[in-house]
Amino acid sequence: MNFNFRNFFPFLAWFKLITKDTIKADLIAGLTGAVIVLPQGVAFATIAGLPPEYGLYTAMVTPIIAALFGSSLHLVSGPTTAISIVVFSAISHHAEPGTTEFVSLTLTLTFLAGVYQLAFGLARLGAMVNFVSHTVVIGFTAGAAILIASSQLKHITGIFIPKGESFFHTLIDLYQGVGNTNFYLVTIGLATLITTILIKKFLPKLPNLLIGMIVGSVLALYFKEFTSEIKLVGEIPAHLPPLSMPSFSLETIKMLAPEAFAVALLGLIEAVSISRAVATKSNQRINSNQEFIGQGMSNIFGSFMSSYAGSGSFTRSGLNYASGAKTPLSAIFAAIILMAIVLLIAPLMAYLPIAAMAGVILVVAYNLIDFHHIRETLSFSMEESAVLITTFLATLFLELEFAIYLGVLLSLVLFLSKTSTPSIPTLSLDNVETSGKRKLINIEEKPLKQCPQLKIIRIDMSVYFGSVSHIQKRIATIVENERINHILIVASGINFIDLAGTEALISENNSLVKNGGGLYFVGLKAPVYEFSAKSHFIERIGRANFFDSKSQAIASIYKRLEREICATCPAQIFHECHSQ
Structure with a gap:
């Protein structure tokens, strides 16, 4: 590890910015x-x-x-x-x-x-x-x-409130002691507060809190002849x-x-x-x-x-x-x-x-909200x-x-x-491709035909212990309601997969394989792919189920679909369908 003085003395980084x-x-x-x-x-x-x-x-x-x-x-x-x-x-x-x-x-x-x-x-x-x-x-x-504001009201009103009172009891004490209000103190507090606000509004470059304190102090000197509190x-x-x-x-x-x-x-x-x-x-x-x-x-x-x-x-x-x-x-x-x-x-x-100090603190408290x-x-x-x-x-x-x-x-x-319920939109092709490019679109944005044997979904968040239940429910819904056992996951939105995520996906893949299908992945990010390899996730799913491009994925998965269904399929969304 290289020793870097800036890690221990970060001020060296901005010292070089100093000029006259x-x-x-x-x-x-x-x-x-x-x-x-x-x-x-x-x-x-x-x-x-x-x-x-x-x-x-x-x-x-x-x-x-x-x-x-x-x-x-x-x-x-x-x-x-x-x-x-x-x-x-x-x-x-x-x-x-x-x-x-x-x-x-x-x-x-x-x-x-x-x-x-x-x-x-x-x-x-x-x-x-x-x-x-x-x-x-x-x-x-x-x-x-x-x-803060409630704690200062006793100094402005002169009402006695025992130290350490809760907010609720402070309000009760203020209400019960309202008859003992000292209006000289109220005047000093309000004069300080109002001066502070007015200076801030009309003369913002002046130190409003300091001027407010001075006004309160002058009033206190005048009022000390009328009250000893x-x-x-x-x-x-x-x-x-x-x-x-x-x-x-x-x-x-x-x-x-x-x-x-x-x-x-x-x-x-x-x-x-x-x-x-x-x-x-x-x-x-x-x-x-x-x-x-x-x-x-x-x-x-x-x-x-x-x-x-x-x-x-x-x-x-x-x-x-x-x-x-x-x-x-x-x-x-x-x-x-x-x-x-x-x-x-x-x-x-x-x-x-x-x-006067209490009046200033009331202004400070108000500005906090x-x-x-x-x-x-x-x-x-x-x-x-x-x-x-x-x-x-x-x-x-x-x-x-x-x-x-x-x-x-x-x-x-x-x-x-929020992260435990990632968005999992269904994707499909806009039209029959002729150029070889596969452009997948969210069917919620545009109603499109879908392949009755291959479901294409995208997971827009990480696959970890908190989100696996939501992802498993989504896959189970596809299998049970749509009777589809081939599921292609566009993984470009997955930033990481933890061990709980890999175990859940392996379990889902095993269930799909029993029904003649499987889970397939395309577009895994490099760090996610690296972790998947180290954790034996790729090995347990099968290397043949991971693809670098959508065209490669669809071409490979198409070979595993049932030809009888393809022959009478009204969707025909892949160019492989027309080639067949």
Whole structure:
């Protein structure tokens, strides 16, 4: 095996793209990203139940490592909404949010999630994300958005809600406590929210979240003379991410391993989905395995630098591309600029009211809901709609980790249900051939005569353990209903055959041979033919039953048909019929 430095240091591949022009473009994009992530980092840490500075630490460390070891030119990693709420859900069962123990367990969770992700990447399991339906991600994200919004209403209304309440009980508490609403807090929250939305709509180039927070802070300063219930975020330490140490006790690892797996899985789905979405615009090819490694490395390294679990951010990645970023250096610049900003203005966060932060989080939560795809899914697909609604409801009313597993399981079930019933159209010839070319057409597209002794079908998907039952039923229907025992399978659509598939086809062939017929194959792809030979499938069926061309197949099979039936056949679709 040849040693390739790029396999271990993928940043060497994009270093050669760096020029003066790209550095300038990346610096501008990085500055924009730093301004955007400042309020987001504080908001996401709040959602995760962590002190606000941990969101900023994550936005400083995670993007650098993920940029160096990932494959996307534009993906920006860091704290995200969905990951934050899963972290809160996982750790709040074991420790009080905001405490030293909560932070310690979160760092351990982050480390374990990173180990899972790195292991998946090294094991080349990047393709597994392909089996998770995008509908699952939409349903989970929409559910998470509503959970996030409901968790912030207590900060905007001033209604007391015990920590750790479920979504259903939170709604009950809000309803019962509506008489205790603090309208000063409501005004601060709504003013922040409305300002954020208006700036986004009319002045999209300005940092709307940051401006919204400033407006909320000014209102809080004015209202503090009228109410004593305005709580502030508190001063954020003006220093770079300090060193930290996850807990490596066996008991803690056992306790957090299941939750860490859910965090790892969600993080990978987010990162790869977002990087692919951006790559479609930038015409870049994404290496899923390398993205797994990049996310794993960033979380492992981050757990030792006071960072909690991060992933790819759709908002910041999309903005990064739209701002003209050329290389992952833009994400690194954003992290470095954020460090400088925090050192300068961190003390000002002490004046930020929690109600204003809640207003910003409501905007973030609303933007998570993909209304366009939800409408499309509910309008056009019953199966996808069922997956969407199930994942959404599971996210609201069940444990978030279970909702993630359920969504992935539903994706696999949906995939298997589709691949287990491959399309098997019947084919026939358009007319009597004179040129020797055999053009087979699906009889559903055009009604054509068929040979009463030879059935020609095409299998449009792989033959594996999940689809063999459907294929066997199709063959049995042909034999029982049409009394045809010679079946030619056009195999150009078969990408692979597994051992269960070969055994099933051999069994069907044996039954047909007993009735004087057989199974025949034409157009097997080279890899499928190679496997068929190695597994003795070709030998057990008979080499004489495999053909390279349709003309060769029909000419050979025609010799095995009963001449008495051919003599009175009204179809006469093969030129061999006329020659006879």
